[in-house]
Amino acid sequence: MIDIVYWACQFALGCFVLGMCCAVVRLLKGPSAADRVLALDTMYVNGMLALLALGIRFDSNLYFDIALLIALFGFVGSAAMAKFLLRAEVIEP
Numbered sequence: 001m002i003d004i005v006y007w008a009c010q011f012a013l014g015c016f017v018l019g020m021c022c023a024v025v026r027l028l029k030g031p032s033a034a035d036r037v038l039a040l041d042t043m044y045v046n047g048m049l050a051l052l053a054l055g056i057r058f059d060s061n062l063y064f065d066i067a068l069l070i071a072l073f074g075f076v077g078s079a080a081m082a083k084f085l086l087r088a089e090v091i092e093p
Helices: 002-029 033-058 061-087
Strands: none
Touching: 002 033, 033 061
């Protein structure tokens, strides 16, 4: 059973890295700012999931805590960028 978990984590990490590479391409070539924001959103989600897979593989709680922080900051950052794209200001007077 341990071998199955090891290979499943390796496969998942490979898929997440491939997803991050595709998001980097969209981030660099994105025709609009909305495409770039979605690419950043995809990158933080894939990074968070990669950390969760590493936490399962190494059986460490530290990875889960870092993934939780990335999820919180990524959501706040995505909301701020979306608001900036809509109204051209983040903090309203």
